[in-house]
Amino acid sequence: xxxxxxxxxxxxxxxxxxxxxxxxxxxxxxxxxxxxxxxxxxxxxxxxxxxxxxxxxxxxxxxxxxxxxxxxxxxxxxxxxxxxxxxxxxxxxxxxxxxxxxxxxxxxxxx
Numbered sequence: 001x002x003x004x005x006x007x008x009x010x011x012x013x014x015x016x017x018x019x020x021x022x023x024x025x026x027x028x029x030x031x032x033x034x035x036x037x038x039x040x041x042x043x044x045x046x047x048x049x050x051x052x053x054x055x056x057x058x059x060x061x062x063x064x065x066x067x068x069x070x071x072x073x074x075x076x077x078x079x080x081x082x083x084x085x086x087x088x089x090x091x092x093x094x095x096x097x098x099x100x101x102x103x104x105x106x107x108x109x110x111x
Contacts, residue, residue, distance in 0.1 A: 003031045011042045011107050017049040020057035032064055041073025044106040048079035058093060065096055074098070078106040 001024040004015040012035045016028060035043060045061075053061075065075045078100040080088070088094040100106040 001027055003028065005031065005035055007039070008107055010040050011044055011110055012039045013044045013046055013103055013107070015046040015049065018051075020050050020053040020060070022054060022056035025056050025060045029060060029064070036068065036073070041068055041071060042110050043068065043073075043075045044103060045075060045077050046079055046103050047077055047081070047084060050084065051081065052083055053087065058087070058091065062093060062096060074110070076100060076106045076109060078103050 001016055001018045001020070003017070006013045006015070014032060014035060016024075018024065020028060032043065043064075061075075061077075068075050076098045079102060080099060085094070085099070088097065088099075098106075098109065100109065
């Protein structure tokens, strides 16, 4: 999995490309943890290039969100496709995440 990282002010935007499944979780978490340690904990996950995720991917997102929330930081999701939105809804995990249509809106939500 390739993950682009971009800073926009005090916000870090992570753009993974490819499915978020068990084999990719280690790399995903390493990149996310590095991003968290190098900023104020304001993370936007641009999910536009993630076609699907499995239970390990869901667990990684939940763990990351909960870890950030414990220290007053935040993970925001944007540009999720219909399949991912349905998975989050069906698993009753959608309320755990702030979700936005695009990166710009997600970034502005930190203001």
